[in-house]
Amino acid sequence: MGIKPKQSVIFFIFFALLQSTCSLANADEHEHSLALQPDLAHQRPEQHSHDHSEDTHDDAVQHQAVSLSKVQRSMAGVEVTKVYTNVYAQTYYAPAEVKANGYTSYIVSPRTESVVMNRYVVLGEKVQQGQKLVTLFSHEMAQAQADYLLAKNEWERTAKLGSETVSESERLAAKTRFNAAYGQLIALGLNDVAIQKLHSPTSDTLGQYTLVAKQAGVVLKDNFSQGQRISAGSELMLLADETTLWIDAKLSVNTKFDLERVSQAFVSVDNRDYVAQIIQQTHTIDTQTRTKVVRLSVNNESDTLHAGMFVDVRFVVTSEHKAMVIPESAVIRGVDQNWLVFVEQVDKSFLPVQVKMGPQIDDQRMVYGLPEGSRVAVKGAFFIASELAKSGFDPHNH
Template sequence: MNKKGIIIAVILVTALGGGVAYRLAHSPGGSEQAEHAEHAEEGHGDEKGGHAEGKEEKGHDEHGEKQVKMALEVQKQSGVVVAPAKKQQLAGVISATGKVEANADRIAHVSPRISGKIVAVRASLGDSVGGGQVLATLDSVELGEAMSRYHQSKTRLALAQSNMDRVKVLVDKKIAARKEILQAETDYRTAQTDLHTDQERLSLYGVSAADLKADRRPLLPVRSPIGGVITEKHAIVGELADPAKSLYTIADLSSVWVLVDIHEKDLAKVRRGQAATVVVSAFPETRFRGRITYLADVVDEATRTIKARVEVANPGRKLKPEMFASVELATAADAPPVLAVPEEAVQELEGRKLVFIAEGDTVFEPRKVELGRASGGMVEVVSGLKEGERFAAKGGFVLKSELLKGEIEGHDH
């Protein structure tokens, strides 16, 4: 009985499995529905991707039109100044290169008036010195001889004074003749002249009145004739110095020269007294003001240029001799007025020149502009800005920083 039941169960299972296989194999559109479902799933995924890409493009467009919002109080604190765009005449500019040199009118080579041995050095290279300051002292044989002559003259004057007083008494008593008093007065005046000559000689050597009163033999001081900086020093203790040998070179660098080459074609636009602006690479943000004080009369045959000398005030001694400099010479504003903005109002972003336009009181929109020529801190705007439009004349860099900060925060989100 058990054996018969098992056989029946096996037959039923086999029949059921064959029926299911047959139905799947012959079911119409079964594989097509599966494929359709797969394609539908893929299409849905593509559609989602397409929607995502559309959002990115929209964000990019909105990013391109991004504005900067800044409250009025923050603008004031950040130095943002809004002004209307207007036309103005731009002065022409002649650009040239040059080299800084010490002002030759403010250089002094210091040497002693007479020969002597250096016994003390009181100033060194690079020191700032004042006019009349002692730089070195000398022990001089010639000074000793001059001092000896001075003392002799002083003694002769005292004798002449005494003799003149004695003769006056004798003349009053009718003991001496009148001509003797005349001779005594002549000798006294001669002694006075000799003493004065010796005093002047010692003064020229640098000996003061206090040194003359002292009993000791004075040393010869070597003084700086001008205030400035020591740029050369040759004074060494123990060496002999004489008037032909310069011990120090003093340069007053509060004013320097910049020698530039002016092209022959620009000579008609250049004159003495013309204003000039000097910039050096060491201080690119600083503009030094000066004027042309000299124009050469001879054109260089090889370069077809002439030398011009610009005298420049040098506060803080920032300009050093031998520095290279860029020089701009302002010429007359003879061109018609053009729309111009300060150079600091123009900012560069991703290779584009931008000006921040004021949309109301607290909103700024960056706008691309095309620029023309620049002069005197102003630059011409060829396109992108209309006359009368309000823009950020100052503080453009602050607005650019805020714009970039907003972009970074947008990417983070």
């Protein structure tokens, strides 16, 4: 049976559509096959690329350490120190003034109203115990000296008389008057030597008396002139034994440290240090200067410190907690502005290690991130860094 023309056209169109569908299916299958192939086809190259990256990192780690010859170490002054976490010392400074030791000072003053007749020493002069200082005149002293001489003569005469001539009560009264007159001279400032001189033909005029040094020392104050009338108790001179002096340090109220944790204290003047000991501290604040006074004692047998001098006091305070503290010279900035230290390795090379900075402790710095016992280059770190820069290596692979 023959195919009609109309049926022929329809069959052709159906056949073309069927062929097109088969082609699309093959194409999809081919694309799906290709989509599965890259993981297999490129798996080895990717693995090769990863291996190459690890090799590069290993090379970087191997080459970031800097090796120095003995000559380079010597020229750069490289010093290495093992560092550990430990207690540390922090220094506090305070202005201070040297003062006479109040416990070894002596004020020279008349005990009755007097007039200055003569002086024998001047301001700043060193005197010995018993040395004459000043001669004064006093009406009260004249009366006391006269009463003493009369009482002494009466007692000596009475003591020679027998009991049949002088009663026991009269004898006791004479002795009492003598002792009282003697005590009055002592109270007015005369010593035994001065009192004995009253019996000498060459003794001073009644009313005149001389004050002598009760101790060896230096004349620190001299507040009188010859001919001046001085009231009782007025300070004529101040004698001080300067072998031990006081140092009054003024600490700001913002300075907060426990004085009980002060391990050492030094007085500094003219590039010289003197070891000092804390002996007192005030519990009040000066309302004008907003400071409190800490008093120290310092040995001055060399006689180089003197009352009135201004000095600096350095308090060395031991920390309450442990920390890792290294010299600031050991820390440098890396290319990315992070802080680095150079740690010596077993082969004597130096490896840059990043650390976190803590507070400054005098000329040292508290750091975090270093293992205990690390051998850190505390001197010469800048030279090591320059050698690292010459190699063109960035420690942080930037």
